[in-house]
Amino acid sequence: QVQLQQSGPGLLTPSETLSLTCTVSGGSISDHYWNWIRQPAGKGLEWIGRIYSSGATSFNPSLKSRVIMSLDTSKNQFSLKLSSVTAADTAVYYCARGEYCTSGRCYAGLAYWGQGAQVTVSS
Amino acid sequence: QSVLTQPPSASGTPGQRVTISCSGSSSNIGSNTVNWYQQLPGTAPKLLIYGLNQRPSGVPERLSGSKSGTSASLAISGLQSEDEAEYYCAAWDDSLDGYVFGTGTTVTVL
Numbered sequence: 001q002v003q004l005q006q007s008g009p010g011l012l013t014p015s016e017t018l019s020l021t022c023t024v025s026g027g028s029i030s031d032h033y034w035n036w037i038r039q040p041a042g043k044g045l046e047w048i049g050r051i052y053s054s055g056a057t058s059f060n061p062s063l064k065s066r067v068i069m070s071l072d073t074s075k076n077q078f079s080l081k082l083s084s085v086t087a088a089d090t091a092v093y094y095c096a097r098g099e100y101c102t103s104g105r106c107y108a109g110l111a112y113w114g115q116g117a118q119v120t121v122s123s
Numbered sequence: 124q125s126v127l128t129q130p131p132s133a134s135g136t137p138g139q140r141v142t143i144s145c146s147g148s149s150s151n152i153g154s155n156t157v158n159w160y161q162q163l164p165g166t167a168p169k170l171l172i173y174g175l176n177q178r179p180s181g182v183p184e185r186l187s188g189s190k191s192g193t194s195a196s197l198a199i200s201g202l203q204s205e206d207e208a209e210y211y212c213a214a215w216d217d218s219l220d221g222y223v224f225g226t227g228t229t230v231t232v233l
Contacts, residue, residue: 035222044125045160045168045211047222060221100173102180108215109158109173116167 002027004095004114012121018082022095022114029053029071033098034078035110036069038091046091050098051078085121092116126151127212127225134231135202143228145195145212151223155215157195159188162209171210172197199230207232 008020022034036048049059051069059067063082071078082089093116100111128146135141145157156175160168170179172188185200195214199206212225 044227045162045213045224047213047224050222058220061219094167096167100170100179107174107177108156109170109179110160110168110213111170111173111179113167113169 002097002112004097004112006093006095006114006117008093008117008119010118010120012085012119013123014086014121015084016121018080018085018089018093018119018121020080020093020095020117020119022078022080024076024078024097027097029073029076029078032106034069034071035096035098036080037094037096037110038089039094040091048080048082048093087121090119090121092118125226126216126219126223127214129210129212129225129228131226132229132231134233136233137202137204139202141199141202141206141230143197143199143210143212143230145197145225147193147195147214147223149193150218151193151214151216152190152195153193154217157188157190158213159186159195159197160211160213162211164208168211202232204232206230 003025005023030053033050033052035050039045051057066083068081095114096110097112099106100109133141159172162168176188187198210228216223
């Protein structure tokens with residue numbers, strides 16, 4: 001059973017850099033897309049971006065200039081950095097695997113999610 | 124601003140059938156598979172539909188997805204109190220080169 005465990009500071013001041021890590025257990029980080037999604041309180045889901053196990057990335061155009069994603073295959077971890085945060089970046093941040101795999105095939109879909117991490121930006 | 128449009132709310136009595144629509148464009152729903160997610164309060168979303176309207180293990184058969192052109196829909200048959208939740212559609216968008224979510228629909232069981 002694939003499980004994702006998120007970690008990272010929950011309180012930031014404006015202009016700081018948000019850093020979150022997601023540790024994968026019960027499966028390999030290889031050959032999968034790893035995503036970050038956020039959700040402001042009372043609002044909908046916003047996709048931040050994804051990184052493939054090869055290191056290739058895709059980002060939400062609205063956040064692209066501030067986002068860095070990386071992964072550490074030796075630790076089965078992947079990470080998000082969002083620079084120059086403001087109050088508008090306050091949200092619950094989720095990590096998720098980008099495929100559902102069954103019977104030897106994988107299909108697009110965020111099948112496994114982390115528990116979510118509340119990140120608050122306040123002076 | 125969400126690229127995929129859903130009705131804000133839907134409701135039904137226990138046992139009824141409820142359908143949620145998701146309207147997109149040729150660059151997302153029109154050319155890629157649609158996913159549906161259920162989110163209960165305070166929890167992470169759960170994948171309900173993937174691929175050609177298939178359900179992951181554990182998702183009941185009374186939930187079904189369909190797609191036609193640039194629109195998709197999720198049907199919940201035999202509505203139960205446990206179905207009260209927020210539902211989101213999502214798809215890859217080739218123009219944006221990114222994954223886009225719908226605006227979300229709150230389902231209420233009357």
